[in-house]
Amino acid sequence: MTSVFQKEDLDEAARTGLARCKFKAATQDGIPVRGWAKLTYKWTLE
Numbered sequence: 001m002t003s004v005f006q007k008e009d010l011d012e013a014a015r016t017g018l019a020r021c022k023f024k025a026a027t028q029d030g031i032p033v034r035g036w037a038k039l040t041y042k043w044t045l046e
Contacts, residue, residue: 014043 018041026035 017041017043 025032
């Protein structure tokens, strides 16, 4: 079986995946602090 994905389909799948991600601010002793993190997302087609 062969599937053909349109760019719009992939864009929507990416938006849906990112909407599922959770963000939690960095804290120190319960107080939000500024920080940076590098995140890597691995996408797979099912």
